Amino acid sequence: MALAFTLAERFRKRRHQSGYLSFMSVTSISGIALGCFVLILLLSVMNGFERELTQRLLAVIPHGELFSVGNEGIEDWQSLQSQIASDPRVSAVIPFTPVTGLIQKKGSLKAVSVAGIAPQDAQHTLAGVLSDNAAEALKNKDNGVVLGQNILDRLALSVGDNVSLLLPQSSNIQQMRAPKRLQLVVVGAIQLGGEIDSQIGIMRLDTASTAMNIVSGAKGLRISAHDPFDAPRIVRDYGYAFYQPVYMSDWTRTHGHIFQDIQLVRVVVYIVLTLVIAVACFNVVSTLVMSVRAKQASIAILMSMGATPSLIKKTFLLQGLMNGAIGTAIGTLLAVLITPNLTGIVSAVEDVFHVKVLSSDVYFIDFLPTELHVTDVAVTVLISLTLCVVAAWYPAANAARVQPAQVLS
Template sequence: MFAFELAKQFRKSGSQQRFISFISMSSTVGIALGCFVLILLLSVMNGFEKELTSRILSVIPHGELYSVDNRGIDNLEAQRYRLEQDKRIARITPYTKLTGMLQFKGELKAVELTGIIPSENTSQYKERVTDKQWAAFTAEPKGVLVGQGIAEKLQLSVGDPIQVLVPVTTNDLSFKAPKTVSLIVSGFLSIGGELDNLVGLMHLDTASNAAELQSRAQGLQFTFYDAYSANTIMREIGYSYPQAVYMSDWTRTQGHLYNDIQLVRAVVYIALILVIGVACFNIVSSLVMAVREKQAAIAILKTMGATDALIRSIFIFQGAINGVVGITVGVALALLVTPNLSSIVLFVENALGIEVLSGDIYFIDFLPSELQWQDVFITTFVALSLCIMATLYPAQKAAKISPSSSLH
């Protein structure tokens, strides 16, 4: 294309154009850096969201229904069968939850134990413990799997006898001595983050007996095929349930993690789009100066019959070249670094002796990354659009140059 060839010729710098070339190069570098960092950070956010789904949401229930009193769930099996007909539900399991203080050798630690049926929860929890520990837990009715953080704090070992002090509620709100439940440590549950310092698993019948329930289970736990629809589905189920129950879903207990990820994703996107936009202002500056520098050449082209559309196309192409080069370099770097980001960060941690993410605080102890092509395409489209928009004013200014006033 003739306009494209002229644009390439106009880009060639002479001694009088060094400053223009510097501004042009800075715009290219800014666009490349903005695209690279934007794709990289969006991939990190994708990685956190993936780990949240695979680690936290694969263990904690997506939704819960539980009795408002110590009756527990009436007609447990009949209600399970009825609810299992809903195609949105992947699994329903009965449970009973005990909240109390775990006591071992004079030390106390707050704990939330969930009573489950081990044979119905193998896919949910088994991969979080060793096969030997899971087998021991399944075989021992008084067995308990405690969070890794609890075990480290109390220095527990497999086989240790422990007591759980469960508060006793009364109708007149008077104080009573807590009920003591004796259990045996079968293993240690590793989920990640704060949950390791709080949760534990025990057998359903043992938990229900300790809670003095009239039925076998306090409530039902739900796992949905789409975890992010849990809020809507649980309200449908809860409002239509034939018994007075409380309802909850994972967004009430762990939703802050997901909300934080989405907030950071939005802030990162806005901030780095603005960075790319600022880099595009350099395209405006360099093209305006180039138009002034090339006034005589533009006038000559017009006297030779060049149309305003051709002149506009020349400077649009000239600015677009800067944008395309920057976008290409930035995207290429992102595609190279993003899949290896976890290894790169691990190498830096080992080299400098620092820890980017602590497993005691966060639900993972490494920096995750998952590249999604839609992020690459959106970033490329937005950056290229900003670059084209930045060329419109200088291109229009060039098209308005009059040969009679420029050639004198």
């Protein structure tokens, strides 16, 4: 093997190659490097989106919800809360009352979905998102409300401003009824950096329940699971067993499309960029085929000196593997160096050219996240090197079939 490696290295050096062979070799190495670089980079971006979905979005939206069909709310919700909270799959259960309406400030209106939550539950479940001052103000003000930052920006609101929440009124007869007006004071903001900021709001549970005429004091229960993917099963386990008719919902119904889109893009990236690497690797075939033809005399001399066909085959397999290894190493190194800094690089480009790659009005975050996984790097390297060996097999086999007598005659 050492002799095969030495021969492969000597055959690969440029001074033993024509200009065209050198160009083909550089082209194949560059293609492999580019494919590995882009594949690792994009997989890291997908990992970043998945991390932000789990840590940012799922930290605010409920993993699961059970809420009553009628306006009476969930009867004896304290007992159900204790029962669900004892489940080892569940991390937290809090009562809530949803309020959907229009926030009005002077002549401006903005649709919003406000969740009525007890102040202590809001401070616990939204730790790191809701400031201590906002949580304390929400606790002290019966009519306090915390709104997403995008809502405040669109309505030119700031902390301490008075706003009106217009609530639709149902009627048993077919006639329009004036909306119910609830006067609130903005006591804080929630800023996650995405579309959720333009929808979310929090107010006191007792205020929301009174406004919505909830007799029991809570419309439903919000469930947070240790593993968000357990939420659909947890919700159905308790929802189907509950004696009172309830609606069941979980994050996979409301925001599951985001996770599905991430997984779909990941699969597409894998397929497309693996094919790109494959095309670059199979350029090795052209390089080695021409190299074998150019070095037939050298191969014949080696065989006449006792080199076996197996040694010649290993030599050209190693030559193809060297080209692939160099391209793979360059692409992987660039990806490992650039990926952790990609968020800052993209932000700098946005500032220079005054463009926005991800708009918070469309996406659930407004920056490009990345998270480098060792497994993605290892799989990419393995795929690249395997394809290089497969591509080099045919020209290496042809080299082993060279007949010294015919070449040297």
